[in-house]
Amino acid sequence: MKKVKFVATAGLVVTLSGCASILTDDTQRINVMSSSSQKLEVEIDGRVQNAPGIITVKKENKDKTLTVKTAGCEQQIALNKEVEPTFFVNILSGGAFGSTTDYATEKMWRYQDSVEIKCVQ
Template sequence: MKKLVAVATAAVLMSGCASVLTDDTTSINIGTSTGEEVTVAIDGQEYTVPGIVSLKKSNADKTIVSKDNRCAKQTVLKKEIETEFWINLVSGGPLGSTTDMATEKMWTYADSVEINCKK
């Protein structure tokens, strides 16, 4: 019984909360100031916005590059730390938070962003 408790405790401490509770991707609602559709590229992948885009989490800001001359050429989407990471740091200590950091699941981005465009 003691071995089972020890193994379960080790598993909890070594797994990161954000790594267990969040996905590899995050969904972002990207809009335009005019409401008109434009084509953008993020990480080399093209999307038509306004719309919801699923992006892979990483330890880097994302740059939204507009293909439309009426819109800002680049809009930066800044990385943010997932709430689950802080919970894990407080409750699980450095082992779990290190897992979150290594898997890059500790990062997320704003839920929505607007690209500035002219009519």
């Protein structure tokens, strides 16, 4: 009977424990704001997106550069990777297997939630 309880409890823990691979997307949404009211074109990962507004960035195990292409606002802004907080929960609940999965899928990384572009007018 004790063995059945142990197996049931272990199964419940594994079922209810999550990891960054399950709990997060492989992309992140970043709010890009501007010091001016003009529309901006920004490039990241080879894709041009419009700002101000929300842009989408693929999570990867590397820092990225947001390039502003609009005249008068040309600049490059560093997006530094950091570890997704859910990764640490996974280490406690999922152990080495779950954290290895998070690392392999690169979903354990994130970038800042917002960026402000300061244009010279």
